[in-house]
Amino acid sequence: MYDIASLYSASCAEDAISELARDPEAVVIAGGTDVLIKIRAGELAGCRLVSIHGIRELEGVTCRENGDLHIGPLTTFRGITQSEVIRRCVPCLGEAADQAGGPQLRAMGTIGGNVCNGVTSADSASTLMALDAIFRVRGPDGQRDIPISEWYRGVGKVALRHAELLTCIIIPRRHYEGFSGHYIKYAQRSAMDIATLGVSCLVKLSGDKARAEQVRLAFGVAGPVPMRALTAEAGAAGLPVDEAIEKIGALALADVNPRTSWRASREFRMQLIKELSGRALRQAVINGGGAVKC
Amino acid sequence: MLEILRCTVNGRPVEVAYDPRESLADTLRQRLGLTSVKKGCDVGECGACTVLVDGKAITSCIYLTAWAEGKSILTVEGLQGENGELSPIQKAFVEEAAVQCGFCTPGIIMSAVEIVGTGRTYTRDELRKLISGHLCRCTGYENILNALERAVNEANGK
Helix, strand or coil: CCCEEEEEECCCHHHHHHHHHHCCCCEEECCCCCHHHHHHHCCCCCEEEEECCCCHHHCCEEECCCCCEEECCCCEHHHHHHCHHHHHHCHHHHHHHCCCCCHHHHCCCEHHHHHHCCCCCCCCHHHHHHCCCEEEEEECCEEEEEEHHHCEEECCEECCCCCCEEEEEEECHHHHCCEEEEEEEECCCCCCCCCCEEEEEEEEECCCCCEEEEEEEEEECCCCCCEECHHHHHHHCCCEHHHHHHHHHHHHCCCCCCCCCCCCCHHHHHHHHHHHHHHHHHHHHHHCCCCCCC | CCEEEEEEECCEEEEEEECCCCEHHHHHHHHCCCCCCCCCCCCCCCCCCEEEECCEEEEHHHCEHHHHCCCEEECHHHCCCCCCCCCHHHHHHHHCCCCCCCCCHHHHHHHHHHHHHCCCCCCHHHHHHHCCCCCCCCCCCHHHHHHHHHHHHHHCCC
16 A cells, blocks of 8 residues: 555546645646555655546647647556667667666656656757757646756756646657657666666758758767767768767767666766767667768 | 446446446456456556456556456456356466466466467567566466467467
8 A cells, every 4th residue: 555645536627736736745746657656665755645546638749730749647657669760760769768777667657757856867859969859748827838958957856836737748840750760778687677778869960961050969878968969969960970979989988977866877877978978879870771880 | 326337348238336446357357256357556567457448458456347348358267168167368377387476467368468469470579569568477488488378379379
């Protein structure tokens, strides 16, 4: 039996928001794969839960008429991976979601929960960072859009105010169109493990596919929150692909600030950042139809 | 205070009183007596409590009972035939000696039901990934993969 003071099952997003507004201490639960673990560990023991589990309006992925992608935050990791829209427009996001936990967890855990808990190791977060996603939130005072660059405020802290609910993850067309990408999760096990380091790289190749016209590089566990590597992106942009692959890792070291934890030392993470950035870019180039020598 | 859950369990409509603090694993084991659902880690890591909810394999220890309202739940008890005979998947596990202590077996069988139910064939590496949410401390997994491969192939008429 979980140590829960009360459980309110919201019928729709509005219902959840008004219940949260009534109870300033209530905790939102979606897929439950993080919140229930924290309750069991005592961290959230005795909490009052507002469940948004199964609210249809918050599920599913659609491509709008203007080409923007709208991802319902209650879409499970598996729902992301299996979505036709994701496979067609941003396959690297589906591949990243397919590396979280194990199969059963991916059928339960949601992409919204993955970004709302503010964890640096979240497998979908670095790719959403690289895609420069926009988070649409709704609260008692209405709706606002928060760019992902302003979303993370510290370990476990995001820009969501109490009684605000993430209602949509938007990937504007110009953020993904023409880009190919790749996510690498480095962990001790292939399943049921938390990333020691995650790196996601997107590249837009030149017409002849010889140069990396634009590069976007983002990390998980390279700092307290998921982060973009803007120095590396600027340094690699415009270079011939092989040169970009060779240089991007060393450039990224200026952008990151990993710590030593029981999983890995700072030094090891720096080595991973240097090595895996190039590998992620290399695969992104290949996925975009480019040829690599190295 | 107790609530009433209405759902389908192993093909039969069920009404059962539950405490909103309960996990589905607790309700299935303690209120419905379905003890094939094992509690191993209780944090969704070992896969022993895996059941199907509307056809999807989930770890029932981190699934609130309240969420099962109106859903269809399948456990190993629901796999047996009219006269208590084993299902083809269970037989494959027996044939391949994929069971030692048996604690992880019901959970893996339920993931196998989901996998076989897709009607697809899989490579051994794909199967390895599909059961990566289960821990078995006895078999070393090889016989489990043999059984899974057999069950998938048999279902596809191979």
